[in-house]
Amino acid sequence: MTRMTPLLERNEQFASAYTPVALGPPTAQMLIVTCLDHRVDPAIVLGLQLGEAPVIRNAGGRVTQAVIDDLAYLAFLAEQLFGGQDADDRLFEIAVVHHTQCGTSLLADPSFRHQAAEATGLPEAALEASAVADPNITIKADVDRLLTSPLLSPKVSVSGHVYDIATGAPHHHRGRPVPIAAKPALPRRGAARPAAIPARRPPRPITRRNRPEDSHAIHRNRRPHQPVRHRLEQRPAGGVHPLLGIAARPVDRPDPALASAGPRCVL
Numbered sequence: 244m245t246r247m248t249p250l251l252e253r254n255e256q257f258a259s260a261y262t263p264v265a266l267g268p269p270t271a272q273m274l275i276v277t278c279l280d281h282r283v284d285p286a287i288v289l290g291l292q293l294g295e296a297p298v299i300r301n302a303g304g305r306v307t308q309a310v311i312d313d314l315a316y317l318a319f320l321a322e323q324l325f326g327g328q329d330a331d332d333r334l335f336e337i338a339v340v341h342h343t344q345c346g347t348s349l350l351a352d353p354s355f356r357h358q359a360a361e362a363t364g365l366p367e368a369a370l371e372a373s374a375v376a377d378p379n380i381t382i383k384a385d386v387d388r389l390l391t392s393p394l395l396s397p398k399v400s401v402s403g404h405v406y407d408i409a410t411g412a413p414h415h416h417r418g419r420p421v422p423i424a425a426k427p428a429l430p431r432r433g434a435a436r437p438a439a440i441p442a443r444r445p446p447r448p449i450t451r452r453n454r455p456e457d458s459h460a461i462h463r464n465r466r467p468h469q470p471v472r473h474r475l476e477q478r479p480a481g482g483v484h485p486l487l488g489i490a491a492r493p494v495d496r497p498d499p500a501l502a503s504a505g506p507r508c509v510l
């Protein structure tokens with residue numbers, strides 16, 4: 244009898260009714276980046292089912308260089324295996340979710356951070372950069388980092404959300420959700436495109452006045468996609484650091500209201 248024993252017993256129940264899920268694109272067309280905190284498990288908080296969405300978790304749910312590397316590979320893999328022929332086909336949306344009461348906030352205290360640096364061997368500056376003292380600030384920084392990364396395919400949408408540990412429920416929603424009709428299921432390579440997908444129109448030039456607020460607009464405003472091999476050569480030396488976060492809204496530019504508001508859940 245170990246601490247793992249009761250969990251293995253739960254697995255017996257799970258396995259008894261298990262149906263394997265074939266390798267394929269995430270059925271929710273989402274990828275979640277969030278904190279490893281056991282109170283913000285996306286399977287519970289967002290009700291994710293097997294096969295719906297990959298989840299990347301680290302301390303704080305921060306967008307680190309390692310996270311960007313994984314996202315770049317996943318986008319490449321998705322495009323190679325499941326991507327459509329059209330340059331505008333979307334692969335998936337990345338939802339970065341930071342949360343209140345994050346344990347990394349303790350790293351904002353110099354004394355605690357110094358002790359943590361000595362215990363882990365990590366630079367104090369890196370630990371300080373990883374702290375989620377105010378998730379409303381860090382979520383914007385991390386979404387911006389994804390949107391400006393040359394490694395990330397422009398076919399990937401990005402949104403940022405803050406989950407409130409105190410309520411567990413979304414009480415704030417930044418902007419409009421992406422209309423489902425605008426994100427049709429991706430056709431398999433060589434497969435006939437479903438008749439329900441409307442014919443594409445030439446993209447309009449994006450200006451400050453007509454700039455759409457949905458996730459697709461974010462991609463049109465991102466720099467042109469570069470071949471993966473070439474982009475990897477441009478990877479900056481040295482890794483950056485981690486931090487943590489779930490919701491349904493794109494964050495593509497600074498929002499003063501977000502920075503000044505209190506903790507909220509933007510699921």
Ligand SMILES: [Zn+2]
Nearest residue numbers: 278280345346
């Ligand atoms: Zn956390």
